[in-house]
Amino acid sequence: MERHFDQQLGVLRRNLIQMASVVEMAISNAVKSLKERDSDLAHSVVMHDEQVDDLELEIDKQCVDLLALQQPMAVDLRFITSAMKITNNLERMGDLAVNIAERVVPLNQEPQLKPLIDIPMMATIAQTMVKDSIDAFVNKDTTLAQAVCQRDSTVDALNDQIFRELLTYMMEDPGNIIRAVHLMFISRHLERIADHSTNIAEEVVYIVRATVVKHRKHRLSEL
């Protein structure tokens, strides 16, 4: 019986990794479609979101079944309840990748507002945070999880900087306004993606140490 339970936990772990890699790809393609002005790629990000939604439903069902049939305790129970929170975060990240892609389409119909530097940099950090938060989860690595949480403030600062810079473009010429607004929202979406990675990293600490660090960011230094 226990061996069967371990196998099922293994399946759950693999499904989460698969879902994370689909979401990582969606974020990566959304940003690529922006950088390379590739509207076909942007459309494909929107089309592929259903896959993320289906994985969320499947994993959620698997978690509820495991709770019902195996009545897990301690670390296994925390793992399963956290898995449900993690899928939720991954699903939102998938939606945010779609939101980015949806803004890339109108952006690509006009000349580029400015060479993009900070947004791709922010995207790179956010993508690394997604990857690392899932790696931390798979390997129960709280040191890596902690590093993810710490990078969140860099992303927040970049979002702020991008917001201010785009405002100057808007002031300069009304013809820049629509494009600048789209870029502002893209920046905000990336910032939210980083937040969701931080949530996942916080779940990792909870699974491993049974310590809740959510809403307790000032305590992370104590980990």
Add this chain to the structure above:
Amino acid sequence: MERHFDQQLGVLRRNLIQMASVVEMAISNAVKSLKERDSDLAHSVVMHDEQVDDLELEIDKQCVDLLALQQPMAVDLRFITSAMKITNNLERMGDLAVNIAERVVPLNQEPQLKPLIDIPMMATIAQTMVKDSIDAFVNKDTTLAQAVCQRDSTVDALNDQIFRELLTYMMEDPGNIIRAVHLMFISRHLERIADHSTNIAEEVVYIVRATVVKHRKHRLSEL
């Protein structure tokens, strides 16, 4: 033993209702601080968010304890796993109320851009959705839950309309830009609050009917 379990479920239900009413109040005060240009009220929304965070942690812990100690089945199991998702949605709504309040403060330092009509209307609908989604949850009322889901498209349409109208203000005068951007984000935050209410309403259908309607909005008419 069972009577004790029922009591515990009652406590969980009351805690969720309490959390929902704190969040409702935060949203209501955030919008009031915008309409009445009351920066003190906006600051108080930001200050009170900790209460929402604490309630989320408390309810989550209670859910995990119930899963561990009572090993619930069927509708009770769905109720508890949904409760964890509902707190997560409520916590995000609390954050969004804070995000609104944070933008009210700089807005109030300048003259009003325009008489606000659509944003308060959108806020009213969003607040009703929050209230109704929680009422639907408390009373296991799938008809009310369905009505919440259906109102989501009205909020989306209003957000779109507000976005377009604010663009015209930005084009007209660069001096309007910063205020219009803040209002755009406030509108987007309200739209997200409505989305979270919809998520809660979808959980209600799941608890009652064991039917997942999430990501399956076209199937709602079949309920």
